[in-house]
Amino acid sequence: MNWMSRSPLLENAPVNLEVLNHRFAISLAGSGLAIATLGVFPTLIVALETGIYIEFLVTVVTTILNLLLLVVLLRTYSRAAIIAILAIATISTLFPDNPTVYLSASLALLGAAAFASSPLYIALNYIILIRFSIEAIASAYANPNIILDGQLELYRLTFPIYTLALVSIISRYFILNAQRAAVSAQRSANLLQAGAEIGQASANISDLRTLLPEIVNLLVKRFELYYARILLLDLATGQLRLVASSGDTGSQIAARAEQPIPVGSAGAVGQTALRGRLSVVRADDSASLREGWQLHTQAQAALPLLDGQQVVGVLDAQSRFENAFDAIELQALQIAANQIASAIRNARLITEQVRIAEENRRLFSSAQENLQEIERLNRQLTGTVWERYLNRAEEGTQLSGITLEGKQMLPTAEWTPSLQKAGLEREPVRIQREGEAVIAVPLLLRGEVIGAVEVEVQESISAQEALELTQAVGQQLALSLENARLYEETGYAAAQQQRINAIAARMQQTNSVDELLRIALTELSSALGAEAGAVRLTRVRLDELKTETGRNGS
Template structure:
């Protein structure tokens, strides 16, 4: 672009001069056509026929070069040649008295303007030679001017007028030279300034282009960060989250290798947990890990909590010695930090040299922070699931123990629904199908196809079963009817568990009420003997058949009671 601008600037000056000269020549020829016609009519009455014919020929030639599509040089040289020819014609007609000098000065000026001031000097020298030859011919009598009324003059007059012509020609050519020189310098300065402006413009355009490309890159990166961040928030399983993250970063950013390191429990090693490349997967199989603070930029970042870029040149070139990732030329490691605590390191590698910059750190650090939050959420979700599962197991164990106790106290609780009504089962034996349903925990279909036994399960423990039997004339159980029976069994299980919980809460409330009542009665008594006696009496009445003994021992006398009291079913000692 800069070379092109320089060529344009260097060619501007000749082009402008050529355009000006062509415009000036065209205007001059048009004026010559207009005023030449007036001069031609005037010469018809004042000049001889031969000169009038010459003037007519000259005018026709001027009209032709004005109208016809001829080149600039042909027009300019023809015009100058015609002016010189008119000057020679004037010399032969009137000598130095008439228009000969005017035509010659005009030819000199035109040559300087239309070509260069050097051409004007050439025409001036030619004019001096021409006037010397004509002066010698006319004064020597070898040539006679056609207008006999004009005195040809003498040598002094010819020399004087020739010198005047030379002086005027010199002034005209020098003035044109100075004007052209100053114009050229001014134009060169203008073109130099224009060239500088064009160079600055090209530089600004390059900078704008670079800035635009950089902004486009940042925009695409931020869009990719947003897409990846939005995608990884939907994963709750840590392993799946990390593996999908490496895949998404590879697809959206095009990095050669993406690896995620997590710190071990002792926080001594950064362990590779997920990777997308083939080399990374081989490293995963080997259990690849790096010593924190000692090995590679991953170890550096894990210790310093600061992102770092390594290139394949300079001091960092030592890091690129992994045989599993031989194509790596640039590497960037980003800390995965949440609440000031580092969880791991995001490691990305590229096959291009100088692939990463400080701006890339600022952009990808956003993704690293989102990934760190997602990892923390996944860990919290896993911990919550484990705690919930532990609570379920503990509650299930409590529930099973409660039902075992209930069934131990009342081993055969059963009811039979028949057409007349509902009655309690009196037999101590259990129907074989019901027993099988309780033992297996599965729905049992009788051999006749009309009987099904559905287990009643609470927290995976079978506490009973329902036996449903159709009449002999009925059809066998359909899948829909069986599903309905299973649903009813589940509802019954929930209702029984709710009833047990309600009974437990009632018993707990009764115990708390009892403790509260005893505490209130004891708080009203101030003597120690009465407090002990009241305590023993209340506990004895509450516990029924239980024996209550209360003693106070003196440690200095061993375990021998110093005093004892007994009240009804209770005994107190001190």
């Protein structure tokens, strides 16, 4: 049995209470040393008078032991040293000729009130009070006249007993209340600190795989839990999956691959997820409720993680102590659970925003690529149609270029160096040629250069003004040229369709195969300006015709 265990009220006391106990133990040891020292000189005088040194030697040994115990307690907090102090004080009380017997008794009772468990406290009180009761009874028997002399002498015999009992009870009461107040204050500080640390972790960490294990370890540390875990609800399967537990990393959780817990299962976790309310299970409850208990678990609290009215997960807290999770602690844990749920919601929102941003960037990049491809195809198509148009223009009488010389307009297709430079660089060019300022700008149509224009600028006109005017005219010229080309292309296509329709009309008027062949070849040659042509009809399949042609070498 642990005779120096804390009182039941202090089983969950934080470690910081040890500091207060340590200081009180040092004071107790110092008091024991002082009391023992006070007894040295009286016992020495008695020993010198009587020649009996036993009491003196006992007092000296007691003093030395108290000194050693004080040294030990100054170095470290030792429960064994406290037990020794109580034992020395109690034994000193049992010596009838001890001059400091009342002081030793008071010291023993104070020490028992502060440090002893309830059985040891009661036992020491019985020992000391019975010792003084026996002494009072012995005095009464030895001197019967004490009782006959009146109540004054009787009170003198019993007063130390009442005093010691009263001191013991009052000390125990005030010490327990002081410890309770210290525990409550420290617990409140721990709960506030836990809430602050959870909030700080939630603000600094957005990745749930890092955030949730951090929060679990904070809860275990601040609430002095034996074990804690967080399970999140998988909406697709309706099951709770472990995402963080005390002492585990994300890789360890994945390696353990714990079975998911169905919502509504018999355990506290499943019931909490189903009902959205906290559940507390203790060791004497049904075994079916003790789901997920660790080896030394004595109490479990399952708290819902709520996003509004929706359960998103469960916080499972387990303790070694059966009387754990009182109302204050449950309220603090629920506040922590609400903070965890808020952190989960924020982290998921951030993840969703990141996903949307990535999707938008992907779509924007794809749109840019598509736009670039469209622009490339437009340039390619524009270049192709204008190349075909200019080739046809060269075959006919249409102009592909014109030059102003003095007051004459001369047709020419040659490109000056400034025109070539503007077309290649796709930007306006300003040069000096034979002392004159020349500005050349490309004619851009849907990003493709279809030509260029240059003018000589007089000195009276600023270069910037001339450049802006030439660019504006060049843009309008490119659009007008495209419109004119389209108009001509439309007329050309209409004329070609008209000719096709005329040829089809002639062929429909003829029923002779020979005449149809002549009409087709004649009209094609006339339309295309061809000087030779041929039409053939075949009696065999094309693959046989190909083989036969190969044998004939034609």
